[in-house]
Amino acid sequence: MSYYDFSLLCGETGPLVSASRPDRLRLPMEGMTPILAVGDQVLAGAKVALGNGPDTGDLHAPLAGTILEVERYSILLEVDGGGKADPIQPCRDGGEPLRHWLKSMGVNVGALRKAPTLIINGVPPEPGISVFEPLLHDYRKTLELGLETAAKVVEPSKMFLAAAKGNRANAFANCEVVHVAPVYPNGLDPLVYKAVLGQEVLPGSRPENATMLSVGDLYAIGRVMETGRPVTETVMTIGGQNQLVRVGTPVGFLAAEAGAQIQPGDRLVLGGPLRGLAAANLDQGVGKDSCGLTILRREEGLEPTDNFCLGCGACERHCPARIMPGLISRCAEFKQFKRAEAYHIHSCMECGLCGYWCTAQRPLLQYIRLAKYELALLAGASAPAGPSGDEIKEQTGDTPC
Ligand code: SF4
Ligand code: SF4
Structure with missing residues (x-):
């Protein structure tokens, strides 16, 4: 790369x-x-x-x-x-009825849980992804409405806005600003929890006493409350410009609109180059949580290799989770998934830095994601059950509050 x-x-x-x-x-x-x-x-x-x-x-x-x-x-x-x-x-209620209504309007409500502390994450998720900036600048009222609505579910006694030092960060009412150094990967949720609360949490989980929403989440909630219309758009950084994109817009269409010629071997990545996911094909549509589109040209992308790990330690030196990506990747390579757990694979926040710095150009993040997937299968994890026939019948209209 x-x-x-x-x-x-x-x-x-x-x-x-x-x-x-x-x-x-x-x-x-x-x-x-x-x-x-x-x-x-x-x-x-x-x-x-x-x-x-x-x-x-x-x-x-x-x-x-x-x-x-x-x-x-x-x-x-x-x-x-x-x-x-x-x-x-x-919906004018708070608590569970409001949470349920927001879900029916397309909002992902996993972070909308009662907690004494609410953290708003305004730190860019990756370099080159600047979706929060125009929202903080031009959509202040929408964000305030989103925050007011979220607070009716979370009922926090303390609120914090985490921002990268040097970026725009006007606090909301009753919300303290916490600055973090403007360097990747400081915007990832586990590192923001650590910066604000001094607590370490496993990626994908949250501490007992706090929950976190991004500036983008506030925007989505605020728009739903302002308009009475569901979430059908996402904000994405494409070619340095921030765009409001309809969910489902094919990535190939967005690239063509941006004037990019896609050549064989190029990859269109949803998100940034370090932790984004390559689209399966040009027809793949963007999701509600897509925040950027990055074109990785064949000549500048990391070519996946099956090179041996050299044991040089470069990946460990850059790992913010302080684990051993080289060793974990070897566990995944030889299907020793359980051993990867002993090396704390679940502490990996999937920042992609290990793969970037790997001397042998091993696809470390891909190995780690594969091992996590296999471990989830071994643990018998199953996706949440779909609604029953009766629930589908009941909800085919919009759920009243
Ligand atoms: S992706 Fe690699 S560098 Fe990042 S937390 Fe996981 S193991 Fe560490
Ligand atoms: S940087 Fe690559 S080669 Fe070096 S220890 Fe890590 S995985 Fe092995």
Whole structure:
């Protein structure tokens, strides 16, 4: 990989612009149960799938159209000039009824839990991803409404805004600003918890006494409350510009709109180059949590190799979790997944720094993700159950508050 700048400073990013409208949307549907079928016509904002489990927001059509395919992991929608579903009166309650209503409006509500401390993460997740900047600059009222709404569920007694030192960080009311050094990977949730609370937490978990939302989460909640319309857009940094992109917009379409020519061997990565996930193909649609699109050219990407680990320790020296990525990658390589647990694989926050610095160019993050996946299978982890037939019947209209 070519030299990479780890600074999280954003500078002046300019206003948020709306991305162009594609002719087809491929709506990602992992962890959801479809409630419509091929041939059905939908209005913009109509619900098309229910989120499985208590935390995953439902899925809505960003534009009117006809459903062409319903597959296990996506729904393909051909866009037409149809109208919009009526807005829904925002829920005025707090607590569980509000949480349930937000989920039905497409908000992922995993972090909306009662906790004495609420942390707003405003630190860029990766270098080059500056989605929080225009929101903090131009959408202050929406963010404040999002925070006010989140606080009705979390009921915090203390609130903090974490920001990279040097970036914009006007505090919200009753919210203390905590600055972190503007260097990757300081925006990752476990490191923000540590900076604010002085506590270490395992990635994917949260401490007993706190919960965390990003500035993007506040924006999504605030928009739902302002408009009475579900979450159907995400903010993404593409080619240095921040765009409001409809969920399901194909990555190939976004790259073409940005003027990029995609050559064989190039990869389109959802997120940044260090921890983003390469799209399976140009038709893959962006999700609600997509925050950036990065093109990794064949000549500058890390070519996956099966080189031996040299035992040089370069990966360990850069690991913020203080674990041994080289050793863990060897466990994964030789299918010794249980041994990887003994080397604290679950402390890995998937920052990708080990792979970047690996002298032998081993695909360390990929090995670690594979081992975590296999361990989850061994532990018998199953995805949250989908809704029952009765629940689907009951919820095919929008859930009243
Ligand atoms: S991705 Fe690598 S460097 Fe980052 S936390 Fe995990 S093991 Fe450490
Ligand atoms: S940097 Fe690469 S070669 Fe060196 S110890 Fe880590 S995995 Fe092995």
